[in-house]
Amino acid sequence: MIATEIADVFECPKCGHHQVEELLVNVTQTSQVLSMFEKQNRLHYGAVTAEDGEFAAFQCTNCGWKLPVVDSGSLCEYLQKTDRECKPGCYKEPANESSA
Numbered sequence: 001m002i003a004t005e006i007a008d009v010f011e012c013p014k015c016g017h018h019q020v021e022e023l024l025v026n027v028t029q030t031s032q033v034l035s036m037f038e039k040q041n042r043l044h045y046g047a048v049t050a051e052d053g054e055f056a057a058f059q060c061t062n063c064g065w066k067l068p069v070v071d072s073g074s075l076c077e078y079l080q081k082t083d084r085e086c087k088p089g090c091y092k093e094p095a096n097e098s099s100a
């Protein structure tokens with residue numbers, strides 16, 4: 001199977017960035033405590049690992065623009081659409097409904 005680089009098919013319509021990140025909520029994060037700075041009462045931590053978590057969004061790594069998808073499958077479908085409605089430059093701030 002040939003993988004397609006996300007950067008080749010995604011361009012954020014808001015800022016033009018080419019990277020997508022998955023946002024998870026309710027994650028259990030752990031990191032080993034490696035050492036301490038005794039005088040400052042501060043700790044130095046090792047690598048972070050994360051477990052669990054619930055999918056919240058796929059978003060632009062730069063500006064946080066959320067892609068209009070609900071899971072990894074729909075992200076793949078969205079990125080394969082050549083006629084997707086939200087193309088680079090199309091972004092508009094959501095209308096402020098409270099003023100209506």
Ligand SMILES: [Zn+2]
Binds near residue numbers: 012062063064
């Ligand atoms: Zn962006």
